[in-house]
Amino acid sequence: MSDDGEIVVVGAGMAGLVAALRLAEAGRRARILAKGFGATHLSGATIDVLGYTPAPVMSPAGALPAFVAEHPDHPYARVGAGVVEEAVGWLKGHLTDPRYVGDLGRNFLLPTAAGVCKPAAVAPQTMAAGDLRGGGPYAIVGLPGLKDFYPSLVAGNLALATTPAGTAVGARAVEVDLSPGGRVDAGPLGYARRFEDPRFRADFAAALQGRLAADEVLGVPAVLGLAGAEQAWEELEARVERPIFEIPTLPPSVPGLRMFTVLMAAARRAGARVVIGAEVVGVETDGYRVRGVWSGTANGRRFYPTAALVLATGGWAAGGLVMDSHRVVREPVLGLPVTGADDGAARFLPGYLDHHPLATAGIAVDRWLRPVDARGAVLYDNVRVAGATLAGAEPWKEKSGDGISVATGYHAAMSVLTEEG
């Protein structure tokens, strides 16, 4: 592929953002074309690498070699454990507000809005103090009217947990009497904007005055500001004189929005072009190469010639994989074969958490993330597939969602950069 050609990345979720940023920062012209925003805006924004195999994973770095050996078709097996670690380390370097902590050596166990702890390798600094290893005791504070965040549910379930070392966990709920003021939206975004105001933070700290025991760690919904969240969190810790940790809420996710904002700004600064609201509706190919893509515009479609294509269109939820009413499964952009989903396969199974064949369905790739057919032959030399579109993983069971997107988005970019098609 020619050195000066533009590289089109389809999708603005974690995988697409990572690929575009890595390419742009290496001096390549990258262009994101995305139908809309991706799961970043919904995500709890911890970087989950590997949490269950299904046995609980304490150290992703320790567990990965055996995991990839047992799951040769998993995206991690394609890119290799070393790349997973390298990619996550690289990403951490870009996440600045708030900074991220942790590594693949050890999983945090972080309380969710259901009060269950979720294993995550890397997390925003604002969440780290919730790690179950500390054993609490937790004071979980709720905010008036905040939708879908119930401190007594969080605390009640946390109190049923034990630390990995087997000790009991103390937890209780605290409600503060704090009006967000006026007709303000009591959703996570409305509160996040209020928390950007130092006066509101002072009121919040004052409302907790005398309500907490000396050893209690304070858990709050993840709404401590959008821009400048790290500063808001530090200031609040100083005010209440104890560790504070954020607990991800139901969407819209404030920490997800922060992560997206930081990565998108970095990609633009590095020179990436971004077109949102541009669905890729077709491609032009030349034998084993994609010459360019068509994307929908206000009055038709526009052709973008491309030296290489990174397909990061997400899974079923994002439209990267689709099934029609005849239960025929398709990858809509390139028409790639979808592995693991036979046309007409059952859509419904009796148990909600049963293993569903569609869960691991997706696009099969080689170790450079080029799409392959059933016999393993490469379909397009200059295409790379990344993120939730890939076959072989069950992210919500493994707790590997963004880990896969980061590792494969990064590897897709590196593969374009080094292998040159």
Added chain:
Amino acid sequence: MEDPVRASLDHCVKCTICETACPVAQVTPLFPGPKYEGPQAERFRQPGASADHSVDYCSGCGICSQVCPHGVKIAEINSRARAAYKAEVGAPLRDRVLARPGVTGPMGSPVAPVVNRVMANGPARWVLERAVGLHHSAPVPPYAPRSFQRWARSHRRGAGVHPDGRSVVYFHGCSTNWFEPDLGRMVVAVLERNGVQVRVPDQGCCGLPLQSNGLFEPARRTLRHLAHDLAAGGGDEPVVASSSSCGLMLKREGREILGLADEDLRAMGERTYDICEFLLDLHDQGALDTDFRRLPLRVLYHAPCQQRGHAMGTPALDLLRLVPGMEVVESAGGCCGIAGTYGLKKEKYGIAMAVGEPLFEQVRTGNPDVVACDGETCRWQITAASDHSSVHPVALLFWAYGLEL
């Protein structure tokens, strides 16, 4: 449901992504946000019974529809709901006047010195605010003494333009005609510099201000009239627009928001180009003169919301980067708040200023020599709020070619 705009609400999965991006909901509790106002409230709207008045606080910026990953036409749904609401309760005189630059222009322009003196006069502006609800600080530009069309009628084809070569129809829009005729002259000069013959048929308004003020019937008439004017005496050459929002009206909004299914309008929409889009296409074909002189300027480029609505990328950014010495930074996105006539209204002026504040702050701290922006009302808003001058990107190309008016 056959109507694809309304039918799109069934694609909403309530993911809340649009909520995170709506600039208005971010700054005021008076507007409950795109998910609520769009796909949710729409289910409850019946002919003759608009759900509520908060829809009038939607600025129509269109960002929600751009970011929705499921293709819900949120802004379009809101726009139609506003029209139904206005039809029920009636639109104030102010909105009906602001919505008709094609009528006020010919009235204001001949008496430009008088009108301009009134609009630049503090106490008079307070009176206007009290009387009709036009905010006293809202950025209202002065009328030009001579309209662009008057200039165009007497303009002779530029040297170097071959009559059998490439030719375009120039859709200049009301603001170029009445307020910024120099921009129109620069557009013509830049196109002619590239050997493109420019036809400027007499033309009226595109109907966008009527549409955004919920006055759909006159908006439809106005747009049809424009399409007729632009088609007069021509073949099927490209129509080039220098206003990104008015160009979008021809490309899509007339069809999607106003629901016009006219075949000739659709065909014209398909051959409509934003001026920067057209020039960058010329460049891609190797047909753009890139003999620019050095222009050592620090430029902040801001793509207006309606420009992003074209989903054509940021051609202005790519063009400006061809100019040697020019240092171009892209704004971090966001909306300037004005949204056409929205931010001029007394009850919305404060919201518009709060919406634009992050952008104004970026201008103030970045302190560029000039802001480049494809939308006229956005330029006026940015200049008024940040005290930095702003120009259409084509003006920078014009100077970089060493051209003069």
